[in-house]
Amino acid sequence: MSEKPSTTLPAVVEKIIKPIYPSEPEKAQIAVEGADHLYRELRIENTLMDENGDRVRLKQGAEVEVTIEAEPDDTTKSDGKAADWKGRESRP
Numbered sequence: 377m378s379e380k381p382s383t384t385l386p387a388v389v390e391k392i393i394k395p396i397y398p399s400e401p402e403k404a405q406i407a408v409e410g411a412d413h414l415y416r417e418l419r420i421e422n423t424l425m426d427e428n429g430d431r432v433r434l435k436q437g438a439e440v441e442v443t444i445e446a447e448p449d450d451t452t453k454s455d456g457k458a459a460d461w462k463g464r465e466s467r468p
C-alpha cells in the first residue's frame with residue numbers, strides 16, 4: 377500500500393482556552409507557521425494520548441507539528457516540487 381501524500385508544518389500553542397461550562401472541553405489555540413495570516417490559527421480540543429494510552433494536554437508555548445495528508449486519489453500532480461518551511465522537499 378502506498379503512503380498518503382502529506383506535508384508537515386511547524387506550529388506553536390498560542391493559548392489554552394478554558395471552557396465556559398464545565399461540561400465543555402478545554403481548547404488549545406495553535407498558530408501554524410507558513411499559513412496565511414488570517415488562517416493560521418486552529419482551535420482543537422486539548423486532549424491527546426501518549427504512548428501509554430494516557431490522556432495528556434498541550435501546554436501554552438509548546439512547539440508542535442501540524443500534518444496534512446490526503447488520499448492519493450484526492451491529489452493532482454504539481455508543476456514544481458513543494459518545499460516545507462525549511463526548504464526541504466515535502467513527501468510526494
